[in-house]
Amino acid sequence: MGNWVVNHGLSALILVVWMGINIFIFVYFYLFYDLGPQFFYTRHLLGPALAWARAPAAVLNFNCLLILLPVCRNLLSFIRGSCACFRRSMRKQLDKNLSFHKLVAYMIGLMTAVHTIAHLLNLEWLNNSRQGDYDTLSTELSEIGDHSNETFLNPIRSPSTTPSYVAFTTIAGITGVIITLSLILIITSSMEVIRRSYYEVFWYTHHLFIIFFAGLVFHGAGRIVRSQTKDSMYEHNVAYCKDRPLDWGKIPECPMPQFAGGAPGTWMWVLGPMVLYVFERILRLYRSLQKVILRKTVIHPSNVLELQMQKKNFSMEVGQYVFLNCPSISQLEWHPFTMTSAPEEDFFSVHIRSMGDWTRDLISKVNEAEKGGFLPRIAVDGPFGTASEDVFDYEVSMLVGCGIGVTPFASILKSIWYKFKESNQKLRTKKIYFYWLCRETHAFEWFADLLHSLEGEMEERGMLNFLSYKLFLTGWDHSHAAHVMVHFDKDTDVVTGLKQKTHYGRPNWEKEFEDIRNAHPTSTVGVFLCGPLALGKTLESCCARYSDVDPRKARFYFNKENF
Amino acid sequence: MGQIEWAMWANEQALAAGLILLTGGVVGVAGQFKDWQFAAYGVAAGVFICLLEYPRGKRKKGTSIERTGQRYLTVCVKAFGPLTRNYYVRAGLHAVLSVPGGFMLPTVLGCVCVAIASLIYLLAAIRGEQWEPIMPRVESKERPGQSMKEPPTNPPPRPPAELRRKRQEDAAYVNPIPISVNSV
Numbered sequence: 046m047g048n049w050v051v052n053h054g055l056s057a058l059i060l061v062v063w064m065g066i067n068i069f070i071f072v073y074f075y076l077f078y079d080l081g082p083q084f085f086y087t088r089h090l091l092g093p094a095l096a097w098a099r100a101p102a103a104v105l106n107f108n109c110l111l112i113l114l115p116v117c118r119n120l121l122s123f124i125r126g127s128c129a130c131f132r133r134s135m136r137k138q139l140d141k142n143l144s145f146h147k148l149v150a151y152m153i154g155l156m157t158a159v160h161t162i163a164h165l166l167n168l169e170w171l172n173n174s175r176q177g178d179y180d181t182l183s184t185e186l187s188e189i190g191d192h193s194n195e196t197f198l199n200p201i202r203s204p205s206t207t208p209s210y211v212a213f214t215t216i217a218g219i220t221g222v223i224i225t226l227s228l229i230l231i232i233t234s235s236m237e238v239i240r241r242s243y244y245e246v247f248w249y250t251h252h253l254f255i256i257f258f259a260g261l262v263f264h265g266a267g268r269i270v271r272s273q274t275k276d277s278m279y280e281h282n283v284a285y286c287k288d289r290p291l292d293w294g295k296i297p298e299c300p301m302p303q304f305a306g307g308a309p310g311t312w313m314w315v316l317g318p319m320v321l322y323v324f325e326r327i328l329r330l331y332r333s334l335q336k337v338i339l340r341k342t343v344i345h346p347s348n349v350l351e352l353q354m355q356k357k358n359f360s361m362e363v364g365q366y367v368f369l370n371c372p373s374i375s376q377l378e379w380h381p382f383t384m385t386s387a388p389e390e391d392f393f394s395v396h397i398r399s400m401g402d403w404t405r406d407l408i409s410k411v412n413e414a415e416k417g418g419f420l421p422r423i424a425v426d427g428p429f430g431t432a433s434e435d436v437f438d439y440e441v442s443m444l445v446g447c448g449i450g451v452t453p454f455a456s457i458l459k460s461i462w463y464k465f466k467e468s469n470q471k472l473r474t475k476k477i478y479f480y481w482l483c484r485e486t487h488a489f490e491w492f493a494d495l496l497h498s499l500e501g502e503m504e505e506r507g508m509l510n511f512l513s514y515k516l517f518l519t520g521w522d523h524s525h526a527a528h529v530m531v532h533f534d535k536d537t538d539v540v541t542g543l544k545q546k547t548h549y550g551r552p553n554w555e556k557e558f559e560d561i562r563n564a565h566p567t568s569t570v571g572v573f574l575c576g577p578l579a580l581g582k583t584l585e586s587c588c589a590r591y592s593d594v595d596p597r598k599a600r601f602y603f604n605k606e607n608f
Numbered sequence: 609m610g611q612i613e614w615a616m617w618a619n620e621q622a623l624a625a626g627l628i629l630l631t632g633g634v635v636g637v638a639g640q641f642k643d644w645q646f647a648a649y650g651v652a653a654g655v656f657i658c659l660l661e662y663p664r665g666k667r668k669k670g671t672s673i674e675r676t677g678q679r680y681l682t683v684c685v686k687a688f689g690p691l692t693r694n695y696y697v698r699a700g701l702h703a704v705l706s707v708p709g710g711f712m713l714p715t716v717l718g719c720v721c722v723a724i725a726s727l728i729y730l731l732a733a734i735r736g737e738q739w740e741p742i743m744p745r746v747e748s749k750e751r752p753g754q755s756m757k758e759p760p761t762n763p764p765p766r767p768p769a770e771l772r773r774k775r776q777e778d779a780a781y782v783n784p785i786p787i788s789v790n791s792v
Contacts, residue, residue, distance in 0.1 A: 162635050165714045169641050208713040222717065229628070229721055233620040238664075238673060243612040 056141065060148075063111075067104050067152065075100040083272040085283050086186050086198055086302065090174050091167050098163035099270070101156040106314040108156065109261060112149045113318040115142035117325040122429050154232055157225060164221070168201075168208040175201045185290035189301060198304045200269040216267035224260035227253040244401060248378060258319060261311055268306025277303035329379070333370055333424035340392050342411050342420065345491040349449075350408045353386070353394040356425055361388050363436065363460045364453035367395065367427030374406045379426060383575070385455040389463035393428075396491065398449045437474050439571035439602070443561065445480045445584065447576030454479065454575070455495060461512070462499055477512045478561060480552060482576070484520035516547045554583055558591045562599045570601045613667055615695060615737045618728035622702060623661040625725050629709055629718025630654025636714040643712040650715040653705050657722065660685060660692070666740040674742050686741045693740075695733035702726035 078084055079096035088095055115121070121142055174183040190197025201211050212218035233239075234250035273281075277300075286292075286299035294301045341353040361384055368379040380403055382395040399405050407421070414420045436442050436457055444454045458479070481492070496514065503509045561570060572588055574581050581603075588601035629650050636647020663682040666672045685692045692698070703726040709719030 158631070161717070162631070165632070165635050166639050168713060169639060173642070209711075209716060212713055212716075222720075225717060226720060229624060229717075230621070230724070233624050234617060236620050239617050239620060242616065242667075242670060246612055246617055 059145075063148075066107065070103045070107055071100045074103040081272070082283065083275075083278060085287070086273060086304075087271060089287075090183055090186060090199060091170055094163045094166040094170070095270075098160055098167060101160040101163070105153060105156045105160065106311050108149050108152050109258070109311070110314045110318050112146060112153065113315075113322045115146040115149075117321055118142075118429050119325055119328050120321060150232070150235075154228065157228060161221070161225060165208075168211060168218075171199050171201050172206065172208050172211065175199055175204050175206075177204075182287065182290045185293065189304070195301055196274075196304045198271050198302075200267075200271065215269060217264055217269055220260040220264045224257045224264070227257045227260070231257070244380075245375075245378065245403070258315060261315065263309075265307070265309030265311055268308065270307045271304040272307065274303045274305050329368075329426045332426045333379075335425075337423050337425050339420050339423060342415075344408070344412065344415075345396070347485070347490075348399045348408060349491060350397045350399075350404075350411060351385070351394055351491070352397065352411075352423070353392045354423065354425065355392050359393065359425075359428075361386075361393055361428040363388060363457045365428035365456075366453075367393070367425050367429070369395070370424040370426070371403070371407055371410075371421050372424065373410070373421045374403055378403055380404070383452040383456070384428065385452050385459075387456055387459035387463050389460060389467075396449070396452055396455070436477075436571060436573060440473065440568045441476045441478070441561065441565050441570045442474055443478045443480070443557075443570060443572045443601075445482070445572070445574045445576060445580070447482045447574075447580060448484065450575035451481050451483075451492060452575070454481075454573070455492060458495060458499060458512070462502055466502075476510070476565070478557075479512060479514035480517065480557075481514070482517045482519055482551065482580075484518075515552065517552055518547055518549050519551055554587050558587045558601070562591050566599055567597060568599060570599065572601055572603045574604070613737055614728055614732035614735060615665060615739070616667070618695075618725050618732055619661055619664060621721065621728055622657060622725035625718060625721030626654050626657030626661060628654075628721050629715055630658065632709070632714035632716075632718045636712060639714075641712065641714065646708055646712040646715060649708050650712075650718060653709070653722075654718065657702070657705065660698075664742065665738075666742045668737075672742050678742075679744065682741045682743075685739075693738050695729045695737055695739065698739075699726045699729040699733055702729060 075096045077096075078099045079088070079093065084095065170179075171187075173179060175187045177184045177187075187199040187201075189195050190199070190202060200215070212222065230250055231253050234247050240247045273283075280300050281293075281302045282298055283302075286302075289296070289299060293299045335356060338355045339352060340355055341351075343351040343353075345351060364383065366381050366383045368381050370379045382397055384393050385396050386392060386394040397404055397407065399408050410421045436444070444457065446452075446454045461474075461477070499512065503511060572584055574584055585603045588603040592600045631654075633647045633650025633652075633654055635641075637644055637651060641647060659681060662675060663678040663685050664672060664675055690697070702722050706719045706722035706726065709715035709722065
């Protein structure tokens with residue numbers, strides 16, 4: 046329990062606060078519409094469905110405000126930067142922006158469903174009331190507005206229409222249908238299956254949010270949720286008059302009740318975040334227009350493309366990522382890549398693997414250019430901060446990279462190399478454990494060079510103990526095993542040529558955590574992962590299990606990259 | 609967007625549309641709306657579409673992820689052969705199923721969503737995609753490196769008991785407890 050609090054406490058608190066606000070808003074507005082005397086006659090026509098429609102609407106206002114904020118990455122980066130004096134767990138919360146965005150999206154989906162169902166009932170009952178299907182009071186209430194000087198209660202004025210017709214001829218109805226449809230398309234194209242495999246579909250369909258927000262702002266403009274005006278409630282005694290609807294306007298105690306529609310309120314909630322998001326996109330556009338020099342391109346084995354670039358006033362920190370855009374492939378698509386260069390270098394680089402349409406096109410364009418063409422123009426937005434910035438704050442760090450997920454750590458290791466050479470005092474780290482898990486040997490080669498030079502560097506300075514790394518080949522078979530058995534006695538590893546031997550299979554994390562805890566019984570250990578979710582869960586649970594609540598003993602903090 | 613298999617998105621959209629049509633139908637029936645017959649149709653059509661769309665098809669490239677418990681429905685859907693394999697048929701079917709939903713408000717959203725799914729399926733059919741069932745995988749080989757959990761059930765091969773018994777004069781020590789064939 047104590048370990049859970051240490052690692053998840055702040056996330057849980059934020060979730061509880063968010064849920065608490067949602068529940069409070071729901072209950073407050075439910076009671077407002079269900080008990081408010083100005084809605085007495087409205088409730089007579091609609092029953093509890095009035096409150097059941099308005100309460101989710103309020104929750105929707107709140108969540109539509111929230112949903113734009115986690116995806117303003119420049120804003121978040123700014124907050125993260127100015128958080129330097131905050132505790133490290135506070136900055137970790139900003140990593141979970143995408144998870145929060147999804148959670149808010151689920152709430153929006155749920156509340157939309159409740160809101161829509163309640164309004165379906167409302168429209169049906171309003172229509173029936175107008176056609177005189179219910180009691181005298183309902184019929185009288187619905188007829189108010191037929192004569193001049195009367196303000197209507199029932200927004201359906203025609204006695205011979207259908208709910209569908211009303212829905213499509215009122216502002217609220219038509220905007221409601223359009224934005225719900227946009228929301229459904231956004232959600233179905235954002236399912237994990239589609240997002241992971243066909244990023245472009247997800248990205249383009251997601252821009253329907255523009256239609257969503259535009260429709261949302263105008264959704265209440267028709268003012269069709271009606272309540273009795275204050276003056277009318279003063280003159281017209283509801284408790285006495287409700288039993289005498291046929292006498293209204295004829296007896297002095299009951300003049301005709303007057304009604305007014307509620308003013309649209311959503312714009313007050315969402316205008317701020319919409320403006321912030323517009324700024325965010327303008328900023329991305331501005332950054333993208335700045336000139337990027339493609340200094341060098343290298344195609345590594347296993348179809349990995351390295352781009353070395355330079356841009357004016359560009360400064361980065363370890364493990365940060367940038368978004369790349371290639372107008373000649375696609376004007377609108379920006380794809381994230383972690384930088385593999387160190388801040389000490391005079392250029393910044395990314396290693397890109399051929400994964401989908403865009404990356405494949407980029408690699409083929411670069412290939413063509415090498416045969417004597419022009420290199421494609423690249424635009425860069427960023428850099429944006431990630432958890433890897435924290436790696437030097439921990440006395441001991443465990444870095445785990447899977448396959449191409451090793452890229453942020455390439456940046457870190459290179460930075461270490463430079464810091465060594467400069468004997469940089471900023472290095473708080475005393476020990477780094479690096480684990481690289483990979484399925485096939487080809488992917489090692491571009492990274493092996495880096496490790497070679499690091500090995501040499503460390504040997505020269507007699508500091509072989511600073512960095513201890515283990516390489517794991519998780520996809521070995523019998524031919525591999527045979528090969529290794531034959532070359533067992535060689536000094537360097539047969540696969541990578543490094544002094545450190547390659548391990549086969551997956552690491553035994555329990556043992557690794559146990560060993561590190563025994564070696565550093567009083568340290569705070571930062572665990573950094575760039576890899577699959579399943580491994581993240583394993584590491585997270587190991588962190589929780591091997592951490593001590595006592596701050597003087599060994600504690601493990603888990604940080605995960607997410608793309 | 610060269611690589612996309614549109615059927616995957618069409619499938620997600622159709623499943624969502626089925627649920628929406630079903631929900632709209634339930635509202636219409638439970639609320640005893642005027643045109644409740646269309647709502648009843650919505651319930652039936654919604655359930656049918658959900659059952660049809662629940663099993664995911666096999667992707668041409670990459671790993672196909674099953675939905676939980678889809679195996680039983682896969683068998684049913686597979687049984688219809690070309691009717692379910694061909695996406696032109698599915699597109700047409702969804703287009704036809706969506707129409708009655710348009711006659712009443714609760715089901716109109718379901719109608720539009722099913723129609724959109726039909727359009728995406730049409731696109732998938734034009735691109736030559738078809739529905740292949742995800743069959744249960746053959747048991748993969750035992751992962752190397754797992755530790756042995758069971759103790760051996762058979763003793764190792766040994767010569768017969770007479771040859772194993774030590775001769776008194778050759779023994780390096782004398783056993784305080786006499787040994788029999790059954791002693792450990």
